[in-house]
Amino acid sequence: MYLTAPEDLTSLLGEDEPAYRADQLRDWLYRTPVLSVADMTNLPAELRRRLADRHWPFRLEIEQTADDRTTRKWLFRTPDGAAIETVLMGYPKRTTVCISSQVGCAMGCTFCATGQYGFERHLEAGEIVAQVAYANAALRRSPIAGSPDHVTNVVFMGMGEPLANYDRVRESLRRLIETMGMSARSITVSTVGVAPGVRRLAAEPWPVNLAISLHAADDASRSEIVPLNRRYPIDDLVAAAREFFAAKGRRVSIEWTLIAGKNDSDRDAAALAGIAGRMRAHVNVIPLNPTPLSDERPPDPSRVARFVRALRSAGITATERDTRGRDIDAACGQLRLRSARRTELPDAAAAPR
Ligand code: SF4
The missing domain is CATH 1.10.150 (DNA polymerase; domain 1)
Structure with missing residues (x-):
């Protein structure tokens, strides 16, 4: 429905x-x-x-829980066989659901399981909003102890690039805000850098939050791990983010997945601080959640701490984001990968990762 x-x-x-x-x-x-x-x-x-x-426009295929049952991850299957991943996370003052906007993704970021899997199709607005409704229904039946009993925050950080599915994502925002009654300020749209989409979002009536997945601070290195950067280089993205800030008065956040040996040096931190300053953004540092299809790994904790410290001493607000559900394939695309292995590669499914 x-x-x-x-x-x-x-x-x-x-x-x-x-x-x-x-x-x-x-x-x-x-x-x-x-x-x-x-x-x-x-x-x-x-x-x-x-x-x-x-x-429901899908049926539940897999449910996993982790972090003392405060994280739940679902893999839904649509009638046409598409897999949708959704993650629900309970915190003391908020309950956040991370939703998908596409089945697979065409952006091809090298560190991401979804990107390595390729693009299947866009999700319909109803399939996007139903992930939030399902989370609310599940919480009504079985709340997360110590967290609000309904979804308080929505992040578009699951499978897919939301701004590459603009019209359907826009319609899902409309329904979340105008029909479900959520506050726009509790919704975050994350993009890997679709600059024209950022400008369109800036012109919408709702003050949603914008998160930009940056991951590298110069065009040459960024284009290597985020191929879309060749189309919308960093300067274009900074300009679009500044327009968003000017239109909405909402501080943009930069997501920085920290990859050992790739983007975790002091020089990277200094370059990132420069960009964050120009965007007036705060920075969320996320140690990489390794995927089975890539050799890339997160840095050790002391390097992560040093990176965050370097940003802060350059005057940037920076936080290390917790990586929920490592033991349940919580990085986007990983549960889908596991489900595909089960159906396509039965032997691999039997082996522990
Ligand atoms: S990180 Fe996001 S945009 Fe990049 S491939 Fe993965 S889902 Fe797509």
């Missing part, structure tokens, strides 16, 4: 249903989501039977 726009739900119900049923259904889908149509208690039994198969 999420594939139908919230305003068009009457078309699913048929002419015999009273007009207020669409409002009731919309509430069950967006305001107080439930895992099963059977739980939509104010809908007549016959209607619930009719809608039962149409509730």
